[in-house]
Every structure is written in structure tokens, then in C-alpha cells.
Amino acid sequence: MAEKKGSDERFKKFGTVSFTSLTKTNDFIDYMEKGKIAGTRCKDCGRAFFPPRADCCQCLASHMEWFEVTGNGRLVSFSRLEYGPTGFQEDVPYCIALLDYGQFKVFGRIAKDVPEKDIAVGMPMKTVVNRLPNGQLNYVFAKA
């Protein structure tokens, strides 16, 4: 049987457990390896997407360019999990959260070193790349 060639499974590195290996937005991982968080913008209509998409549902076109997520977003909400689903038990406790950057929002985790008592809805935070103990990559929200 011929060996499967050219399979680009970079996305397997995303998160504690990745459920997706093949995506046209695999370059996201390369940006993360360089310490950057990136979204995509439609070259036709200018709409910014985070999480990044390969296709614009507004233009029905696939002319995307990458942009870097920089600066601060506002914390929309968060929750601290005391139990994790299968595959995440080693990570608990952890906080999932949403940041609003105006043109787009970013869903992720809050950095482990931010005490829960310091977290408040509305506070500014920034998104930073994080390497997990198992070698996987994700991103977390740190104090602005």
C-alpha cells in the first residue's frame, strides 16, 4: 500500500488535546511557534476573523491574509473548572474565558499565575502563547 504523503498535521499541536489535525489554517501553528497569535482577514471585504478561517462566508471567497492579534482585549466572562473532561484531568483547575478585542473576540484560558481573586469581568487582558507540560501549544490571557 502506498504511503500517505504530504499530510500536514501541524494542527495536532493545538491545545491539551487536539480534535482536529487537518485544516487550511495550519499556519496558525507556525505563528504560535514564533510566539504570535494570528487571525485571518478577508482581502475582499476586510472582515477580520478570530479564530482564523480559510473562507469568508460574506464574500464566498477564500482570499485570506494573516494578521497578528496584539494589544489588550476586555474580559467578557470566565469560569474556573474544578473537573475536566477526559484528557484534561491533569490541567484542573483552570479558567476558560473570552476576550473582546472590538473587531473580533478570542476564546481561551486565563494564565495559571493569575489568581482568581484578581480576575474581574471588564478588565483588560492580553493574549500570549503558552507551551503546555505535554509539549502542546495553546494561548492564555495574561494581565495587561
Next chain:
Amino acid sequence: MSRVAIIGVGQSEFVRSYPGSVRELAFEGFKEAMHDARLTSRDIQASIICSAPEYDKQRSPAGVLAEYLGLNPQPTVYVESLCSSSSMGLRLAYALVTSRLHDVVAVIGFQKMSEITSAESQERMGRGADIQWESPFGTMMPAYYAMYARAHMAAHGTTLEDLALIRVKAATYGQLNDKAVYRKPVTLGSLSNPEDRMAGPVASPLRVGDCCANADGSSCVIVASEEKARIYCQKPVWVLGLGAATASVNLAGRDLFTGLTVAREASRQAYKMAGVGPQDIDVAEVHDCFTIAEMLAYEDLGFAKPGGGKELIRSKATYKEGHIPVNVDGGLLSKGHPIGATGGSQIRTVVLQLREEAGPIQVKSPEIGLVHNIGGVGLYGNVSILGR
């Protein structure tokens, strides 16, 4: 256009672990609905089987259930929209009947969640969210709703005690429901007493007592044309309005965190189709998978203004004697939440209320009832308005 009726309803007891197979579980709800409608399997012209996939081993359960329920050679189809699957089934049955393709359709919901562990089931539920961009962070349903709770508290001053009041109401009626998983009383103090299991943290700010339990269960709703309803049924309950909507699966794609856009849109459609408003609803079943979900529903359905939901529960307006009784069967918080069966169970409660056959939980002479059934964390929303 001639009307569409519900002529039979049934559900199994909802239990933590059903001691039988999926087909046997489905039989229980089906049997009760068929006895209720006084029909035989030959009278059912088509079936719609509703559940969320991956909780049991059976692939393509529709064909297996159709055979076991004596529904061969009639057509069957499987439908899923996670926790609102059987409300979506009602919508499809309505379309089949109004199109005149079929006159009598059985909507059968089931879920057997006990074949996998709680952690595995949380992992599957987490994958009902965005598996590419959210699930790798370790998401779970309680944590998503907890984020809505936190945002609602920050925007409107809703408190943990307000949420506890919703659980207390659920337990008040859950004790009267012999099909419910959880039938014990719950006091306000139990959710704030650190020694009490109900106060145990799950996903802040939600506690054990804020969350419904997984369950095994089945439900069945028999839908018929007006002609058939007049022949078969003494007390048909009419489908007056149906609404359905979707929203971004990833929270990053949403703009509202103090309510669910799918509930607002689905209720707008359903009210318009029925020609009624929130003030006309005499009894409602809402999707209280978590206490906060019932609070959001009060506001999304227009029973209260945004931020005003807490006043409804504080004043007991949503109790049986109040002006808008909500979840007087104990809700998902008491009954448990066998995903695919839940909508059918909610519909059953409202149908029994409108027929004035609800026993100890009967509200006074209801004319119009509403069912609010949400799939995922506001990914799918179905609102159905029924009348007698």
C-alpha cells in the same frame, strides 16, 4: 391551512442508569404515548427518531427503533440538534403533516447516557462545542453556562442566591414527579453551605445544585392532522406556533452573553406564528439544564425584561400559583436531562397541563403553553407554543 395537533404524549421514567437496551428504553415512552392516543403501530405513518449521537454504540438508531416499535415498513428518519433534538422532531413532524405527506407521525426521543462515564460524557458534550478552536482548551457545558451566569451577574446584579431560588423551585415540584431522577427537597441554605454536596464547586460560579444530572430516558409525541385528531382524540392540543434558530458555535462569534440569541429569535417566530405574546402564556417549560439557563429564559422569552428575571423568581411568579408558572414538573434540574428525550418530556408536561390532566402540578385552567428547548450552549433554539 388546516391545523396540526398533538394527540398522544408519553415518557419513560428518567433514571441514572436504565437497566436495558436503547430500543427497550425507547419502547417505554412510545408505549405510554400510544396508550394515551389509543393507537396501534399500524396507525403511525412515519417516525422521527431524535437523540444526540455518540452516547451509545448503535449507529443509525432510527431503523433499529422503528423495527422494535412495530413501525415497519413505514419510513423513519433520525434527527439531532443536541439537547433540542425532539423539539426539532416536532417541527419536522409539523412539516410532514402540513405537507400532507403523512397524517400521523410519532416523534420519539431517547438518550442512554449511562453507557459511558461522566467524564467521557462531559468530553462528548464539550465536543458539541467548537472542536477545532474551543474543545482543545478543555471546555464543558457547565463552564459555558457559567460564563453566561458570570456575565449576567456582572451586568444585572443577579446573585448566587437568585440561582439557588430556581433550584429550590425545581425541587419543590421534582418531589411530586414520579418520573424524575431527583425527588428530594433542596433548601436555599444547602447551596450556600460548604459542607453540603449541593454547594460543591463545578465551574465557577455554578455549583452542583445549579446543574441538572445526566439521565437515561425516552419520550414520545404523536402528531396528527386536524382530520385525524378529530377522529382519534377527545382533547387534541394544537400546535399554534413554532420557532427555531441557530447561532455561532464558538463564543467568539457571539455578541450577547446575558441571554441566548437563539431563544430570542425562536420565540419571536413562535409568538408571531401563534399570534400571541409572552403575556398570553399560561404555563411554560423552559430548558433549565442549569439554574442560569432558566433565568436567561425568563428574559429571552419576554416573561421579564433583560435583568428582570431575578424579580420573577424572588416573587415566586414562576411557581404554580404565580402569574407565569415555569417548570412546575421539576424541570431538567429535577427530572434529569436525557438529551434527545428532553424536548418530548417538556412537550408532554405542557400537553398534560392544557388537557388539565397534570395532577398535583396542575395550574389553573391554562389555555396556552410554551416549550423552550435549547441545543448546546445556545447553538440551537426551539420554541413551541401549544393551545387547547
